[in-house]
Amino acid sequence: MSSDAARAGPSLRGARLRFSATFWRRPWVKALALLTLPVGAFVVVYIGSLAILFVSAFWTVDSFTGKLQHIWNIDNFRQIFSTSDPTYLRIAGRTIGIAAAVTVTDAILAFPLAYYMARLASRRSRAVLFIAVLLPLWSSYLVRIYAWRLILSSDGVLNWALNGVGLPNANIAYTNWAMWIVFSYVWLPFMVLPVYAALERIPESYLEASGDLGAGGWRTFRNVILPLALPGVVAGSIFTFSLTLGDYVTPLLVGGAGSSFIGNVVYDFVGINANVPFAAAFATVPVMVMGVYLVVARRLGAFEAL
């Protein structure tokens, strides 16, 4: 049957049909055409720059002139993993520790909320809750950290409230506690969404069957709901863990004397000391940690739950 476009001219239409047919018959041409640009751009720019960065980890920098010296050595790595001066191991340990604490905290905070949203809330309240969780996520990250600085400072809201009920000042500004609170706050929505998605997918029939088979509420939760929700939790934990691992802004703004993260050292060595090789060497630590984490997460099925 002729269509509107047919009026454009039989030869033009014929050409277009032949063109489309080529793609239809050889789908790999289409795939190649579609993929070349994005993948090509990514490989050259992104992967290329990562490669260059990690190659430079094996070089050094002349401290006086700042010139990169292409002398292959592993001095940077020796410094980082040295046991006689465990500064950098200590920093890495602190970063990983707080990242883990934040992940656990967020999992605990998010799970009941996600459960309520997925299984108990009415359709309208679910939509409202969805927005209520999503909007803070997209509000400026910096602004949210700044807000906590306002709350936690000596003359801020927290101390005002504590003093109001007769408690003394909580001196948690510029401490690791402040960082833990701020990180948990900032990444919480990242945990809620995958857990919600996982819980939502659990068919009601599973829970009914479990009840029919004689399991009480807690048993059902432990043996049916939790294992099915686990991939969602792990998926969410990828974000909370990775984002905390690589962050440097929060320690800068709300951290104190002993709060340096891996990100701060990297930032210092790139932006302040202009010693990119050392920064690159240290940056391999979070990459390796995340690599391991992602492999484990994949095993636990997190990638399907993302």
Next chain:
Amino acid sequence: MSRAKKRYLAWAALGLLTGALAVAAAGFGGSGKSSNGTSATGPSSIGKGEGALNLIEWAAYSDPSFAKKFVSQTGCKIHRKDANTSSEMVALMRTGGGGGGGQWDLVSASGDASLRLIYGHDVKPVNVKLIPSWKEFIPIFKSPAHNTVSGVHYGVSVQWGPNTLLYNTKKVKPAPTSWGAIYSTKYKGKVTVPDNTIQIADAALYLMKTKPSLGIRDPYELTKSQLDAAVKLLKRQKGLIKKYWGSAADEINLFKSGDVVIGASWPYQTLQLQAAHAPVKELIPREGATGWADTWMLASKAPHPNCAYMWMKYVTTPPVEAKQALVFGETPVNPKACPYMNRIQKGSCTKYHLNEPLGYYKTIHFWKTPVADCGNGKKNCMDYNAWQRAWTQVTS
């Protein structure tokens, strides 16, 4: 070909491509240094302004109170980036391939940054004949070793000042007289010092006077054992520190909110706090102090060199020197600024030690970059890389 084999082939190809890129990087890569210097003396005259000026500066070094007139006179709109440490200034100058990356025109480098910039070819020679006020400078700031190399000027001195001891007069009694106050446990948890690698020199200065057996003669030339001693002192100090201040305003907030009652500081913070009616005072303790002597240096790849020269010319004239000095709490290098200073604030010329004899300047240990060459024939002093690692060890 089986699926698995195809997959291996794809990964192998990707790996080869990445490896090739890496090898190419090894061959070409690096910090693509800037041009190897232009003429040895710079341009012969200042041309037309380019309409913009990008500055890397210490806070308030282009304060609108004296910069506004410059902008309206020359049309060079100022875009400023405030840096907190010399290292940050050097790093900014080295981005984008060095020489300011074609982004920055001028940097107000202190003595611990200036030589690094010169030897890294990040700054180019300046023709001081184009800056009339230069002739009037105090002699030691005309061609100091930190900005003049082999008779070639790489910038023009602008101001200098000491690192002071700042304290809260209500909470710190009696008034301190020694740097020991920030190393003793008396004010534990209420001390602050700058988060700056060069702070090691302050610790070295204290040890120079209190532990002469270590043999420190210059707080910037430290052997390994001397550096270790300084680090030990700083690590002990860490337990007393509430927060290492990153910027001037950080420290101002710490004092204002009462989180901190004593610390190492710049006169700028003292002036700001006193203007806000905070009960603070500063002093130079009996051991002496470190300090900084700043130079406006011209980036090798400066996109607006004419505006840059106009700025250097403007900011070294007596009235502007006086204004800047009183905004920051530092001292001009142009002695003709003295009457202007007294006009704005009576007695300030003497207060800021503008017209002191030569001997006074020798009591301030101006910032300079630590290098391996100890200056006394030995070459076993710790260089800046070692200082950086030591400082990270202390603060993290």
Next chain:
Amino acid sequence: METRATRVGLRVWTLLVVLFLWAPLILVAVYAFNKSNIQSWPISGWTTHWFSVAWHDPDVRSALWLSVKVGLLATAVALVLGSMAAFAIHRFRFFGRESVSFLLLLPIALPGIITGMALNSFYVFAQVKFSIWTIVIGHATFCVVVVYNNVLARLRRSSPSLIEASMDLGADGWQTFRFVVWPVLSTALIAGGLLAFALSFDEIIVTTFTAGAQTTLPIFILDNLRMGQQFPIVNVVAFVVILLTVIPVTIAQRLTADTGLLRRDTRRTVVAETPGSGAV
């Protein structure tokens, strides 16, 4: 299923967590109207004076304009690259398919500081001058995956037989795209684009490494926070940034709320097809 007590408990918990999420944002909004320079609580005076000060501040204006420009450019790049990749992945099975997904996910999976550092070194190595374009490239790396995910999710939920049916009925590739594929995808693309814009508008970590003398709005905020200057203006800017990221995201959320084949707009498309084009 759940006991009454559990249900009540969950409701309370939900309320508390939502409050926890929103309280700091509301606080920042409140502080934007703070009269004094000092950021202590409780607030002593109220004013909207700082809004006009911020608006007339040339630094704020240029930072805002730069952020908008970068956001639009990065979104455009992300839309093109992301949808191309999503099409290819959805339609064709080939070895390395999972790797492409993984590749696009990397900029978000890896810590931002590594992306920033890597791009920084790359620009120095390639002797590229830092400019708005270096920032845009940096943002595009993680904006692509947002668009990609949205488009892919939408493609997965729509029936593949639509395209085959269209071809069977005689439409060529372009017509199929215009009359079948585009209406299905349009809201996903818009949603993805809005999310990408919000992501780019707020980005700080990668931007600090890829910007030269350029100041985006987050860099303006961070610099002033670190320098401790101009707190009242920062409060106002923070408040405005919240609004400017919240609005696109709400719209994006609305657009992708209902999914699947029997959505309003696909039905609209099918209805529109019948009278004029005679496709049947």
